[in-house]
Amino acid sequence: MDKSQYKGVMIIGEHFRNKIHRVVYELLGKGRELADELEVKLSVVLLGSELDKKLEELGNYGADEVIYVKSPILKDYYSDLYTKILTELIQDKKPEIVLIGATPTGKDLAPRISKRLNLGLTADCTQLEIEEETRYLLQTCPTYGGNLMATMKALNSYPQMSTVACGIFELPEKTDKKAKITIIEKEYKEEDSISKILKKMEKEKKSINLADAEIVIAGGRGVGSKENFKIIEELAEVLGGEVAGSRVPVELGWMGNERQIGQTGTIISPKLYIACGISGAIQHLVGMENSDVIVAINKDPNAPIFEVAHYGIVGDLHKIIPELIKEIKKRKIE
Numbered sequence: 001m002d003k004s005q006y007k008g009v010m011i012i013g014e015h016f017r018n019k020i021h022r023v024v025y026e027l028l029g030k031g032r033e034l035a036d037e038l039e040v041k042l043s044v045v046l047l048g049s050e051l052d053k054k055l056e057e058l059g060n061y062g063a064d065e066v067i068y069v070k071s072p073i074l075k076d077y078y079s080d081l082y083t084k085i086l087t088e089l090i091q092d093k094k095p096e097i098v099l100i101g102a103t104p105t106g107k108d109l110a111p112r113i114s115k116r117l118n119l120g121l122t123a124d125c126t127q128l129e130i131e132e133e134t135r136y137l138l139q140t141c142p143t144y145g146g147n148l149m150a151t152m153k154a155l156n157s158y159p160q161m162s163t164v165a166c167g168i169f170e171l172p173e174k175t176d177k178k179a180k181i182t183i184i185e186k187e188y189k190e191e192d193s194i195s196k197i198l199k200k201m202e203k204e205k206k207s208i209n210l211a212d213a214e215i216v217i218a219g220g221r222g223v224g225s226k227e228n229f230k231i232i233e234e235l236a237e238v239l240g241g242e243v244a245g246s247r248v249p250v251e252l253g254w255m256g257n258e259r260q261i262g263q264t265g266t267i268i269s270p271k272l273y274i275a276c277g278i279s280g281a282i283q284h285l286v287g288m289e290n291s292d293v294i295v296a297i298n299k300d301p302n303a304p305i306f307e308v309a310h311y312g313i314v315g316d317l318h319k320i321i322p323e324l325i326k327e328i329k330k331r332k333i334e
Protein backbone atom coordinates (compact mmCIF):
# COMPACT_ATOMS: atom_id res chain seq x y z
CA MET A 1 0.00 0.00 0.00
CA ASP A 2 1.38 3.35 -1.05
CA LYS A 3 0.04 5.83 1.48
CA SER A 4 1.32 8.81 -0.51
CA GLN A 5 -1.45 8.20 -3.09
CA TYR A 6 -4.06 9.15 -0.50
CA LYS A 7 -4.81 12.80 0.26
CA GLY A 8 -7.65 14.73 1.82
CA VAL A 9 -10.41 14.32 4.36
CA MET A 10 -13.82 13.15 3.12
CA ILE A 11 -17.12 13.39 5.00
CA ILE A 12 -19.96 11.13 3.89
CA GLY A 13 -23.12 13.24 4.05
CA GLU A 14 -26.55 12.10 5.15
CA HIS A 15 -30.01 13.55 4.67
CA PHE A 16 -33.63 12.80 5.33
CA ARG A 17 -36.44 14.47 3.40
CA ASN A 18 -33.93 16.89 1.89
CA LYS A 19 -32.69 18.05 5.27
CA ILE A 20 -28.99 17.45 5.91
CA HIS A 21 -28.34 15.65 9.19
CA ARG A 22 -26.80 17.79 11.95
CA VAL A 23 -23.93 15.29 12.35
CA VAL A 24 -22.68 16.24 8.86
CA TYR A 25 -22.11 19.85 9.97
CA GLU A 26 -20.41 18.66 13.17
CA LEU A 27 -18.12 16.39 11.13
CA LEU A 28 -17.33 19.29 8.81
CA GLY A 29 -16.10 21.22 11.87
CA LYS A 30 -13.78 18.40 13.00
CA GLY A 31 -12.87 17.53 9.40
CA ARG A 32 -11.79 21.13 8.81
CA GLU A 33 -9.44 20.98 11.82
CA LEU A 34 -7.91 17.69 10.62
CA ALA A 35 -7.59 18.87 7.01
CA ASP A 36 -5.90 22.12 8.10
CA GLU A 37 -3.43 20.20 10.24
CA LEU A 38 -2.62 17.85 7.35
CA GLU A 39 -2.68 20.75 4.86
CA VAL A 40 -5.14 18.94 2.59
CA LYS A 41 -8.65 19.52 1.21
CA LEU A 42 -11.90 18.73 2.98
CA SER A 43 -14.67 17.28 0.83
CA VAL A 44 -18.21 16.17 1.58
CA VAL A 45 -20.16 13.67 -0.50
CA LEU A 46 -23.94 13.67 -0.79
CA LEU A 47 -26.14 11.16 -2.60
CA GLY A 48 -29.63 12.43 -3.28
CA SER A 49 -32.03 14.04 -5.72
CA GLU A 50 -33.38 17.36 -4.45
CA LEU A 51 -30.45 18.73 -2.52
CA ASP A 52 -29.21 21.41 -4.95
CA LYS A 53 -30.18 24.24 -2.58
CA LYS A 54 -28.28 22.68 0.32
CA LEU A 55 -24.89 22.39 -1.37
CA GLU A 56 -23.61 25.93 -0.91
CA GLU A 57 -24.20 25.84 2.83
CA LEU A 58 -21.83 22.90 3.21
CA GLY A 59 -19.08 25.22 1.99
CA ASN A 60 -20.14 27.79 4.59
CA TYR A 61 -19.52 25.14 7.24
CA GLY A 62 -16.00 24.37 6.05
CA ALA A 63 -16.00 22.08 3.00
CA ASP A 64 -13.57 22.86 0.17
CA GLU A 65 -15.47 20.62 -2.23
CA VAL A 66 -19.03 19.29 -2.30
CA ILE A 67 -19.47 16.17 -4.43
CA TYR A 68 -23.15 15.57 -5.17
CA VAL A 69 -24.19 12.32 -6.85
CA LYS A 70 -27.64 13.11 -8.14
CA SER A 71 -30.27 10.62 -9.25
CA PRO A 72 -34.02 10.51 -8.45
CA ILE A 73 -33.75 7.10 -6.78
CA LEU A 74 -31.05 8.33 -4.38
CA LYS A 75 -33.54 10.43 -2.43
CA ASP A 76 -34.13 7.19 -0.48
CA TYR A 77 -31.44 5.18 1.27
CA TYR A 78 -30.68 1.95 -0.63
CA SER A 79 -28.03 0.23 1.42
CA ASP A 80 -26.29 -1.72 -1.38
CA LEU A 81 -26.54 1.01 -4.02
CA TYR A 82 -25.20 3.67 -1.65
CA THR A 83 -22.38 1.28 -0.67
CA LYS A 84 -21.47 0.66 -4.31
CA ILE A 85 -21.47 4.35 -5.29
CA LEU A 86 -19.50 5.48 -2.23
CA THR A 87 -16.98 2.63 -2.51
CA GLU A 88 -16.26 3.58 -6.12
CA LEU A 89 -16.00 7.25 -5.21
CA ILE A 90 -13.55 6.58 -2.38
CA GLN A 91 -11.46 4.38 -4.70
CA ASP A 92 -11.44 7.15 -7.27
CA LYS A 93 -10.79 10.15 -4.98
CA LYS A 94 -8.42 8.37 -2.56
CA PRO A 95 -8.94 10.43 0.58
CA GLU A 96 -6.69 9.56 3.53
CA ILE A 97 -9.52 9.96 6.06
CA VAL A 98 -13.23 9.14 5.69
CA LEU A 99 -15.68 10.23 8.41
CA ILE A 100 -19.28 9.02 8.69
CA GLY A 101 -21.98 9.89 11.24
CA ALA A 102 -22.72 7.05 13.67
CA THR A 103 -26.43 7.33 12.86
CA PRO A 104 -28.52 4.23 12.04
CA THR A 105 -27.76 4.86 8.34
CA GLY A 106 -24.05 5.50 8.96
CA LYS A 107 -23.79 2.39 11.12
CA ASP A 108 -25.25 0.37 8.26
CA LEU A 109 -23.13 1.98 5.57
CA ALA A 110 -19.68 2.28 7.18
CA PRO A 111 -19.01 -1.46 7.79
CA ARG A 112 -20.20 -2.31 4.26
CA ILE A 113 -17.79 0.22 2.71
CA SER A 114 -14.95 -0.87 4.97
CA LYS A 115 -15.44 -4.53 4.01
CA ARG A 116 -15.61 -3.78 0.28
CA LEU A 117 -12.36 -1.82 0.50
CA ASN A 118 -10.77 -4.07 3.14
CA LEU A 119 -10.30 -1.15 5.50
CA GLY A 120 -10.10 -0.81 9.24
CA LEU A 121 -13.07 1.01 10.76
CA THR A 122 -13.26 2.58 14.22
CA ALA A 123 -16.87 2.99 15.30
CA ASP A 124 -18.35 5.55 17.70
CA CYS A 125 -15.23 7.68 18.10
CA THR A 126 -15.29 10.38 20.76
CA GLN A 127 -11.97 11.98 19.79
CA LEU A 128 -10.01 12.31 16.54
CA GLU A 129 -6.48 13.67 16.31
CA ILE A 130 -3.53 13.57 13.95
CA GLU A 131 -0.29 11.91 15.04
CA GLU A 132 2.14 14.58 13.99
CA GLU A 133 5.15 12.48 12.90
CA THR A 134 3.21 9.87 10.92
CA ARG A 135 -0.03 11.64 9.80
CA TYR A 136 -1.97 8.69 11.22
CA LEU A 137 -5.46 9.45 12.50
CA LEU A 138 -5.67 8.68 16.21
CA GLN A 139 -9.20 7.42 16.76
CA THR A 140 -10.42 7.21 20.34
CA CYS A 141 -13.54 5.27 21.27
CA PRO A 142 -15.02 3.45 24.29
CA THR A 143 -14.21 -0.27 24.46
CA TYR A 144 -14.78 -3.29 26.76
CA GLY A 145 -18.41 -2.31 27.33
CA GLY A 146 -17.40 1.30 27.73
CA ASN A 147 -15.10 0.66 30.69
CA LEU A 148 -11.96 1.74 28.82
CA MET A 149 -11.16 4.35 26.22
CA ALA A 150 -8.95 2.95 23.42
CA THR A 151 -7.00 4.94 20.86
CA MET A 152 -6.56 3.14 17.53
CA LYS A 153 -4.64 3.80 14.35
CA ALA A 154 -5.07 1.90 11.09
CA LEU A 155 -1.53 0.79 10.25
CA ASN A 156 -2.25 -1.48 7.30
CA SER A 157 -5.13 0.03 5.38
CA TYR A 158 -5.95 3.37 3.82
CA PRO A 159 -8.13 5.43 3.91
CA GLN A 160 -8.62 5.53 7.67
CA MET A 161 -12.31 5.35 8.50
CA SER A 162 -14.26 6.39 11.59
CA THR A 163 -17.85 6.90 12.63
CA VAL A 164 -18.83 9.59 15.15
CA ALA A 165 -22.20 10.03 16.85
CA CYS A 166 -24.20 13.23 16.64
CA GLY A 167 -23.41 15.61 19.51
CA ILE A 168 -19.78 14.54 20.02
CA PHE A 169 -18.24 17.44 18.11
CA GLU A 170 -19.44 21.04 18.23
CA LEU A 171 -21.23 22.70 15.36
CA PRO A 172 -18.71 24.95 13.59
CA GLU A 173 -19.42 28.64 12.97
CA LYS A 174 -21.11 29.40 9.66
CA THR A 175 -18.86 31.52 7.42
CA ASP A 176 -19.08 32.92 3.91
CA LYS A 177 -16.56 30.36 2.61
CA LYS A 178 -17.51 28.93 -0.78
CA ALA A 179 -16.89 25.35 -1.84
CA LYS A 180 -16.24 23.94 -5.29
CA ILE A 181 -19.44 22.12 -6.21
CA THR A 182 -19.22 19.00 -8.37
CA ILE A 183 -22.52 17.49 -9.51
CA ILE A 184 -22.43 13.97 -10.93
CA GLU A 185 -25.80 13.27 -12.60
CA LYS A 186 -26.69 9.58 -12.95
CA GLU A 187 -29.76 7.58 -13.91
CA TYR A 188 -29.76 4.79 -11.36
CA LYS A 189 -32.78 2.49 -11.41
CA GLU A 190 -34.34 0.33 -8.75
CA GLU A 191 -32.91 -2.66 -10.65
CA ASP A 192 -29.41 -1.38 -9.80
CA SER A 193 -30.15 -2.27 -6.20
CA ILE A 194 -30.72 -5.77 -4.87
CA SER A 195 -32.97 -4.34 -2.16
CA LYS A 196 -36.36 -2.78 -2.89
CA ILE A 197 -38.31 -0.32 -0.79
CA LEU A 198 -41.78 -1.85 -0.43
CA LYS A 199 -43.28 0.47 2.14
CA LYS A 200 -42.25 3.50 4.16
CA MET A 201 -43.54 3.73 7.69
CA GLU A 202 -43.46 6.83 9.86
CA LYS A 203 -41.70 6.37 13.17
CA GLU A 204 -43.90 7.35 16.07
CA LYS A 205 -43.14 10.99 16.85
CA LYS A 206 -41.38 11.56 20.16
CA SER A 207 -42.45 14.67 21.96
CA ILE A 208 -38.88 15.40 23.03
CA ASN A 209 -35.74 16.34 21.23
CA LEU A 210 -32.95 15.99 23.74
CA ALA A 211 -30.20 16.66 21.23
CA ASP A 212 -31.48 20.22 20.71
CA ALA A 213 -32.49 21.01 24.33
CA GLU A 214 -30.47 23.82 25.93
CA ILE A 215 -31.24 22.72 29.50
CA VAL A 216 -31.42 19.06 30.54
CA ILE A 217 -32.23 17.80 34.04
CA ALA A 218 -31.31 14.14 34.41
CA GLY A 219 -32.09 11.73 37.20
CA GLY A 220 -30.46 8.42 38.08
CA ARG A 221 -30.97 5.55 40.48
CA GLY A 222 -30.56 8.01 43.35
CA VAL A 223 -33.97 9.55 42.54
CA GLY A 224 -35.42 6.38 44.06
CA SER A 225 -38.68 5.74 42.19
CA LYS A 226 -40.90 6.71 39.28
CA GLU A 227 -43.03 8.71 41.69
CA ASN A 228 -39.97 10.63 42.90
CA PHE A 229 -39.18 11.73 39.34
CA LYS A 230 -41.87 14.41 39.84
CA ILE A 231 -39.30 16.69 41.49
CA ILE A 232 -36.97 16.25 38.49
CA GLU A 233 -39.91 17.17 36.22
CA GLU A 234 -40.71 20.18 38.38
CA LEU A 235 -37.10 21.41 38.29
CA ALA A 236 -37.10 20.98 34.50
CA GLU A 237 -40.32 22.93 34.26
CA VAL A 238 -39.14 25.95 36.27
CA LEU A 239 -35.90 26.06 34.26
CA GLY A 240 -37.63 25.44 30.91
CA GLY A 241 -35.61 22.26 30.32
CA GLU A 242 -36.11 18.62 29.31
CA VAL A 243 -36.11 15.61 31.63
CA ALA A 244 -33.62 12.83 30.97
CA GLY A 245 -31.93 10.02 32.85
CA SER A 246 -29.16 7.49 33.16
CA ARG A 247 -29.76 3.91 32.00
CA VAL A 248 -30.96 2.74 35.42
CA PRO A 249 -34.32 4.61 35.51
CA VAL A 250 -34.94 3.46 31.93
CA GLU A 251 -34.26 -0.18 32.87
CA LEU A 252 -36.45 0.16 35.96
CA GLY A 253 -39.31 1.52 33.83
CA TRP A 254 -39.33 4.97 35.46
CA MET A 255 -38.96 6.63 32.03
CA GLY A 256 -38.89 5.82 28.31
CA ASN A 257 -35.61 4.91 26.62
CA GLU A 258 -35.84 7.98 24.35
CA ARG A 259 -34.73 9.95 27.42
CA GLN A 260 -31.59 7.93 28.18
CA ILE A 261 -28.31 9.83 28.01
CA GLY A 262 -25.07 8.03 27.28
CA GLN A 263 -23.23 5.56 25.12
CA THR A 264 -26.34 3.55 24.31
CA GLY A 265 -28.71 6.51 24.58
CA THR A 266 -28.51 10.06 23.25
CA ILE A 267 -25.32 12.11 23.24
CA ILE A 268 -25.98 15.74 24.09
CA SER A 269 -24.15 18.99 24.71
CA PRO A 270 -26.70 21.39 26.24
CA LYS A 271 -25.87 24.73 27.84
CA LEU A 272 -26.81 23.35 31.27
CA TYR A 273 -26.90 19.72 32.45
CA ILE A 274 -28.00 18.93 35.99
CA ALA A 275 -27.25 15.34 37.07
CA CYS A 276 -29.33 14.28 40.08
CA GLY A 277 -28.46 11.03 41.84
CA ILE A 278 -26.26 9.86 38.95
CA SER A 279 -22.91 8.28 39.86
CA GLY A 280 -21.10 9.21 36.62
CA ALA A 281 -20.27 5.85 34.99
CA ILE A 282 -18.13 6.22 31.85
CA GLN A 283 -21.05 5.11 29.67
CA HIS A 284 -23.09 7.99 31.04
CA LEU A 285 -20.27 10.55 30.87
CA VAL A 286 -19.66 10.06 27.13
CA GLY A 287 -23.24 11.23 26.60
CA MET A 288 -23.06 14.53 28.49
CA GLU A 289 -19.49 15.56 29.30
CA ASN A 290 -19.44 18.13 26.48
CA SER A 291 -22.25 20.14 28.13
CA ASP A 292 -21.29 23.80 28.68
CA VAL A 293 -22.11 23.77 32.41
CA ILE A 294 -22.55 20.58 34.45
CA VAL A 295 -24.11 20.63 37.91
CA ALA A 296 -24.08 17.41 39.94
CA ILE A 297 -26.20 16.65 43.00
CA ASN A 298 -25.08 13.50 44.79
CA LYS A 299 -24.91 12.40 48.40
CA ASP A 300 -21.58 10.63 47.83
CA PRO A 301 -18.71 13.19 47.74
CA ASN A 302 -16.54 10.61 45.92
CA ALA A 303 -19.01 9.99 43.07
CA PRO A 304 -17.13 10.17 39.71
CA ILE A 305 -19.70 12.65 38.34
CA PHE A 306 -17.99 15.33 40.45
CA GLU A 307 -14.84 14.89 38.32
CA VAL A 308 -16.64 16.34 35.28
CA ALA A 309 -19.01 18.70 37.12
CA HIS A 310 -18.36 22.44 37.11
CA TYR A 311 -20.55 22.79 40.23
CA GLY A 312 -21.10 20.02 42.75
CA ILE A 313 -23.69 19.85 45.52
CA VAL A 314 -23.08 17.06 48.05
CA GLY A 315 -26.28 16.01 49.78
CA ASP A 316 -29.69 14.39 49.51
CA LEU A 317 -31.37 15.42 46.26
CA HIS A 318 -34.79 15.15 47.89
CA LYS A 319 -33.84 18.03 50.19
CA ILE A 320 -31.72 20.04 47.73
CA ILE A 321 -34.01 20.05 44.67
CA PRO A 322 -37.14 21.44 46.47
CA GLU A 323 -34.93 24.25 47.86
CA LEU A 324 -33.54 24.93 44.38
CA ILE A 325 -37.05 25.05 42.89
CA LYS A 326 -38.19 27.45 45.63
CA GLU A 327 -35.19 29.74 45.01
CA ILE A 328 -35.59 29.71 41.21
CA LYS A 329 -39.30 30.54 41.49
CA LYS A 330 -38.53 33.39 43.88
CA ARG A 331 -35.91 34.89 41.57
CA LYS A 332 -38.21 34.54 38.55
CA ILE A 333 -40.88 36.65 40.26
CA GLU A 334 -38.35 39.32 41.26
Ligand SMILES: Cc1cc2nc3c(=O)[nH]c(=O)nc-3n(C[C@H](O)[C@H](O)[C@H](O)COP(=O)(O)OP(=O)(O)OC[C@H]3O[C@@H](n4cnc5c(N)ncnc54)[C@H](O)[C@@H]3O)c2cc1C
Nearest residue numbers: 220221222246247262263264265277278279283284299317
Ligand atom coordinates in the same frame (compact mmCIF):
# COMPACT_ATOMS: atom_id res chain seq x y z
C1 LIG B 1 -22.37 -1.55 27.34
C2 LIG B 1 -22.97 -0.63 28.37
C3 LIG B 1 -23.63 0.50 27.93
C4 LIG B 1 -24.19 1.38 28.85
N1 LIG B 1 -24.81 2.51 28.39
C5 LIG B 1 -25.25 3.42 29.30
C6 LIG B 1 -25.83 4.65 28.87
O1 LIG B 1 -25.99 4.92 27.67
N2 LIG B 1 -26.22 5.53 29.80
C7 LIG B 1 -26.07 5.30 31.16
O2 LIG B 1 -26.44 6.17 31.96
N3 LIG B 1 -25.55 4.14 31.59
C8 LIG B 1 -25.16 3.19 30.69
N4 LIG B 1 -24.65 2.02 31.15
C9 LIG B 1 -24.76 1.72 32.61
C10 LIG B 1 -23.68 2.38 33.43
O3 LIG B 1 -22.53 1.54 33.48
C11 LIG B 1 -24.15 2.60 34.88
O4 LIG B 1 -24.57 1.38 35.41
C12 LIG B 1 -25.30 3.61 34.99
O5 LIG B 1 -24.99 4.80 34.30
C13 LIG B 1 -25.52 3.95 36.46
O6 LIG B 1 -26.65 4.75 36.59
P1 LIG B 1 -26.83 5.68 37.85
O7 LIG B 1 -25.68 6.62 37.94
O8 LIG B 1 -28.20 6.23 37.77
O9 LIG B 1 -26.83 4.63 39.06
P2 LIG B 1 -25.74 4.31 40.16
O10 LIG B 1 -24.42 4.06 39.55
O11 LIG B 1 -26.32 3.27 41.02
O12 LIG B 1 -25.62 5.68 40.96
C14 LIG B 1 -26.62 6.22 41.77
C15 LIG B 1 -26.03 7.47 42.43
O13 LIG B 1 -27.05 8.12 43.17
C16 LIG B 1 -26.50 8.63 44.36
N5 LIG B 1 -27.61 8.77 45.30
C17 LIG B 1 -28.38 7.81 45.87
N6 LIG B 1 -29.35 8.36 46.63
C18 LIG B 1 -29.18 9.71 46.54
C19 LIG B 1 -29.89 10.82 47.11
N7 LIG B 1 -30.96 10.66 47.88
N8 LIG B 1 -29.44 12.05 46.81
C20 LIG B 1 -28.36 12.26 46.02
N9 LIG B 1 -27.67 11.24 45.46
C21 LIG B 1 -28.09 9.99 45.72
C22 LIG B 1 -25.47 7.60 44.78
O14 LIG B 1 -24.50 8.17 45.63
C23 LIG B 1 -24.91 7.15 43.44
O15 LIG B 1 -23.75 7.91 43.11
C24 LIG B 1 -24.09 1.11 30.25
C25 LIG B 1 -23.41 -0.03 30.68
C26 LIG B 1 -22.86 -0.89 29.75
C27 LIG B 1 -22.11 -2.10 30.25
